[in-house]
Amino acid sequence: MEINYRNKTILAPMVRVGTLPFRLLAAEYGADITYGEEIIDHKLLKCERHINDVLGTVDLIEKGTNSVVFRTCPEERSRVVFQMGTSDAVRALNAAQMVCKDVAAVDINMGCPKSFSISGGMGAALLTKPELIHDILTTLKRNLDTHVTCKIRLLKSSQDTVELARRIEKTGVSALAVHGRKVADRPRDPAKWSEIADVVAALSIPVIANGDVFNYADFERIKVATGASSVMVARGALWNASIFSPKGKLPWEDVKREYVRKSILWDNDIKSTKHTLKEIIMHYSCLEFPEGKGVIKSESHADLARLYGEDKYYEHVNKQRFCGSR
Numbered sequence: 001m002e003i004n005y006r007n008k009t010i011l012a013p014m015v016r017v018g019t020l021p022f023r024l025l026a027a028e029y030g031a032d033i034t035y036g037e038e039i040i041d042h043k044l045l046k047c048e049r050h051i052n053d054v055l056g057t058v059d060l061i062e063k064g065t066n067s068v069v070f071r072t073c074p075e076e077r078s079r080v081v082f083q084m085g086t087s088d089a090v091r092a093l094n095a096a097q098m099v100c101k102d103v104a105a106v107d108i109n110m111g112c113p114k115s116f117s118i119s120g121g122m123g124a125a126l127l128t129k130p131e132l133i134h135d136i137l138t139t140l141k142r143n144l145d146t147h148v149t150c151k152i153r154l155l156k157s158s159q160d161t162v163e164l165a166r167r168i169e170k171t172g173v174s175a176l177a178v179h180g181r182k183v184a185d186r187p188r189d190p191a192k193w194s195e196i197a198d199v200v201a202a203l204s205i206p207v208i209a210n211g212d213v214f215n216y217a218d219f220e221r222i223k224v225a226t227g228a229s230s231v232m233v234a235r236g237a238l239w240n241a242s243i244f245s246p247k248g249k250l251p252w253e254d255v256k257r258e259y260v261r262k263s264i265l266w267d268n269d270i271k272s273t274k275h276t277l278k279e280i281i282m283h284y285s286c287l288e289f290p291e292g293k294g295v296i297k298s299e300s301h302a303d304l305a306r307l308y309g310e311d312k313y314y315e316h317v318n319k320q321r322f323c324g325s326r
């Protein structure tokens with residue numbers, strides 16, 4: 001299925017946040033492309049693909065468990081990007097083949113600075129191995145009938161980043177996302193939009209600019225500053241997914257409630273729902289207050305539905321499921 005990377009607003013990959021309900025929420029507010037959370041190839045290879053007739057979803061479930069590693073639905077097929085962590089071309093291909101028919105693109109994470117990624121030779125560890133990057137991306141490109149992209153961080157100098165970006169472009173990827181921070185930078189350090197601009201100027205494929213977009217107006221600002229036509233947002237969307245709406249942000253309480261409803265509807269992993277809610281609450285309020293304590297104590301979506309006064313909706317969804325439709 002065709003996905004066009006020019007002039008797009010994009011939900012960034014976010015671990016434990018970017019599951020189906022959050023992606024659908026962002027899309028409802030206007031996100032054109034929505035990335036899933038990073039999933040490691042080893043984990044995907046332990047999964048089986050299931051059609052979930054009750055929810056109308058495709059689920060990748062870890063064998064021998066009930067754990068849903070990835071859930072998607074036909075409604076998002078044309079815009080969902082599956083992001084993978086890998087350090088090996090053949091393993092990446094085997095894993096990608098399990099999902100490529102259900103998603104619009106496969107993206108390789110080359111920016112994660114966390115030690116679990118680096119120690120496994122994944123994420124930002126790839127940035128210093130251009131040969132391996134080439135091997136992984138060309139193997140995927142040659143063998144998959146879907147878009148292949150990757151997401152990088154900035155290297156030590158702008159010249160180094162541009163050199164790597166040029167090598168990546170030669171592999172035939174459809175787009176390159178650039179997070180405007182270096183591996184050692186912290187999230188509070190400002191993203192270097194000028195160094196993203198250097199990459200945009202050097203490439204002809206679409207470059208997706210990422211870093212420090214917190215309002216709808218920032219989409220235009222980063223486009224002007226970098227020359228990139230597409231923009232990716234992580235924290236700005238996590239805190240208020242209606243950032244994608246040209247009409248302006250909705251109150252965060254309303255967005256949070258809609259997220260709870262979608263999590264109930266799509267039977268989200270409760271850990272992911274709680275994690276996302278906690279992140280939102282911590283940004284605007286405090287986990288010590290009754291709402292935060294209530295989220296921490298909740299063990300199921302039934303508990304969360306009670307907390308947010310959505311018990312009727314929860315009952316309705318369950319009745320519908322019992323009757324055979326979502």
Ligand SMILES: Cc1cc2nc3c(=O)[nH]c(=O)nc-3n(C[C@H](O)[C@H](O)[C@H](O)COP(=O)(O)O)c2cc1C
Nearest residue numbers: 012013014015037038109179211212213233234235
């Ligand atoms: C909660 C959270 C989880 C993240 N998980 C991922 C991930 O799975 N893969 C990835 O490439 N980047 C991940 N990132 C990095 C973001 O995609 C993005 O590059 C970074 O936050 C900068 O964008 P921002 O300034 O809009 O937040 C994550 C960021 C956050 C805040």
